[in-house]
Amino acid sequence: MDPITDPGILDGYLTDASNLHGRASGLYRPRTPEEVAEVLAACQRTGTPVTVVARRTSTTGAPVPDGGVILSTEHLDRVHALDDVDAGVLLGEYQAGVERQGWMFTPDPTSRNECTVGGAIACNASGARTFKYGPTRPWVEAVQLVTPTGEIRWIDRTTPLPWPLPAWDEPKVKTAAGYYPATNLLDLIIGAEGTLGVVTRARLKLLPLPAAVLTVFTYFPDRASMLAFVVTARTMGPRCIEYFDRHSLDLIRGRVPAVPVADSAILLEIEHDGEPPLDAWFEALAAHGALLDDTIVADDDAGRAKLHAVRHALPATVNEIIARNGVQKVGTDFAVPAAALAEMMAAYDQPAQGSGAIATVCFGHIGDSHLHLNFLPNDAVELAEARRRYLALAQKAVALGGTVSAEHGIGRLKKAHLALMAPPAVIDGWRAYKRAADPNWILGRGVMFDR
Ligand SMILES: Cc1cc2nc3c(=O)[nH]c(=O)nc-3n(C[C@H](O)[C@H](O)[C@H](O)COP(=O)(O)OP(=O)(O)OC[C@H]3O[C@@H](n4cnc5c(N)ncnc54)[C@H](O)[C@@H]3O)c2cc1C
Numbered sequence: 001m002d003p004i005t006d007p008g009i010l011d012g013y014l015t016d017a018s019n020l021h022g023r024a025s026g027l028y029r030p031r032t033p034e035e036v037a038e039v040l041a042a043c044q045r046t047g048t049p050v051t052v053v054a055r056r057t058s059t060t061g062a063p064v065p066d067g068g069v070i071l072s073t074e075h076l077d078r079v080h081a082l083d084d085v086d087a088g089v090l091l092g093e094y095q096a097g098v099e100r101q102g103w104m105f106t107p108d109p110t111s112r113n114e115c116t117v118g119g120a121i122a123c124n125a126s127g128a129r130t131f132k133y134g135p136t137r138p139w140v141e142a143v144q145l146v147t148p149t150g151e152i153r154w155i156d157r158t159t160p161l162p163w164p165l166p167a168w169d170e171p172k173v174k175t176a177a178g179y180y181p182a183t184n185l186l187d188l189i190i191g192a193e194g195t196l197g198v199v200t201r202a203r204l205k206l207l208p209l210p211a212a213v214l215t216v217f218t219y220f221p222d223r224a225s226m227l228a229f230v231v232t233a234r235t236m237g238p239r240c241i242e243y244f245d246r247h248s249l250d251l252i253r254g255r256v257p258a259v260p261v262a263d264s265a266i267l268l269e270i271e272h273d274g275e276p277p278l279d280a281w282f283e284a285l286a287a288h289g290a291l292l293d294d295t296i297v298a299d300d301d302a303g304r305a306k307l308h309a310v311r312h313a314l315p316a317t318v319n320e321i322i323a324r325n326g327v328q329k330v331g332t333d334f335a336v337p338a339a340a341l342a343e344m345m346a347a348y349d350q351p352a353q354g355s356g357a358i359a360t361v362c363f364g365h366i367g368d369s370h371l372h373l374n375f376l377p378n379d380a381v382e383l384a385e386a387r388r389r390y391l392a393l394a395q396k397a398v399a400l401g402g403t404v405s406a407e408h409g410i411g412r413l414k415k416a417h418l419a420l421m422a423p424p425a426v427i428d429g430w431r432a433y434k435r436a437a438d439p440n441w442i443l444g445r446g447v448m449f450d451r
Contacts (some may be wrong), residue, residue: 024051050443166425
């Protein structure tokens with residue numbers, strides 16, 4: 001295969017949602033696993049770096065090339081069977097297809113309509129429903145992998161690890177940071193951020209679609225009431241519990257009817273088989289001081305889609321603002337143990353001593369004690385200060401037993417934060433594994449950890 005070298009085309013592949021910009025000398029858009037293998041084998045021979053890109057919704061710079069060539073999965077785009085799909089298929093389109101036939105593929109990153117199945121696998125993506133169903137990993141049965149040396153093979157949980165991984169106690173929270181302490185090759189590839197092979201096709205695990213889903217969007221006058229409600233809600237079996245702080249509410253004002261003056265809002269999704277459990281939920285909401293008159297309830301797909309659109313609008317608006325301000329994204333992706341959530345949120349409130357105020361928006365997966373505090377710096381000075389605060393918050397999350405990335409991964413932008421959490425000996429062990437799998441370190445060079 002010959003690479004595309006037209007700068008006008010290449011330019012469209014040099015950035016991601018973090019707004020980091022890269023460079024590359026060529027672009028491959030293979031249509032088959034054999035073509036992927038041909039590119040990787042040739043690049044391995046010449047030691048040419050290869051960055052796998054899908055839809056570039058990553059927020060960490062992971063698909064942003066730093067020299068070498070780009071390998072796009074966009075033409076690996078066939079759905080072979082209900083549970084058998086090419087990596088470049090859009091996740092949301094795939095999910096809509098299986099849902100029409102009464103099935104559900106549970107991983108639901110907020111970016112589901114923009115990202116690919118392969119990207120979700122490479123990042124072990126999560127989403128709101130992760131609270132009930134976990135991240136992408138358990139929902140993948142097998143993948144077709146092209147190894148960094150150009151070998152094509154199907155792997156599943158019976159495929160042994162070809163080389164040992166270092167022992168590592170991951171934090172006991174939802175996490176997508178570093179190589180997973182896997183005991184088989186499939187579990188390692190899921191979440192390896194495109195550094196250990198190209199996923200070209202996947203066999204996925206589906207669940208029957210629930211009969212109905214009740215969606216509740218409610219407001220709280222203060223944080224203590226909201227947090228007490230979340231503790232109760234976790235025991236009531238919803239599939240998601242999502243949080244919006246008051247700055248988020250300011251951003252979505254106009255998209256939801258009559259947003260009241262409130263400290264925060266919570267979005268819940270509750271699966272049921274026909275009888276929406278409204279009484280139990282309203283009792284719990286009332287007991288914790290929720291603003292009942294302003295609470296919105298939807299028990300159909302259209303109502304749920306509207307509230308989903310509001311949830312999606314938040315990160316999308318944040319990304320638009322940072323792109324408009326010409327700065328890179330500084331947004332936390334930390335999860336902490338449930339018992340440490342209030343302390344972590346208090347740290348999000350406090351500007352570090354001596355620093356000026358920078359606009360922030362905080363929202364996310366509070367069921368998993370996993371919030372995104374997004375800084376909205378106006379210029380380079382505020383960007384530097386936001387990064388300083390971010391680092392202090394990452395140290396705090398780790399000290400509380402949390403992770404520096406619960407779902408977005410490490411990419412190029414969060415390597416220093418991974419090093420706060422994973423001891424040097426563990427990162428050295430990952431380096432040894434990577435060197436064995438990818439002798440010339442061609443795939444995702446500079447992603448997750450350095451050579
Ligand atoms: C508005 C918005 C909301 C988001 N919400 C969420 C969320 O709720 N949960 C969440 O987890 N993430 C979220 N993300 C992050 C992002 O969407 C996910 O990480 C997604 O999985 C990336 O998929 P992609 O197809 O865009 O991959 P890309 O961004 O193109 O690539 C991401 C990484 O995966 C690698 N990769 C991609 N495809 C393959 C493949 N086939 N084989 C090997 N490696 C591959 C790339 O090399 C890169 O390292 C959000 C992003 C945005 C912009």
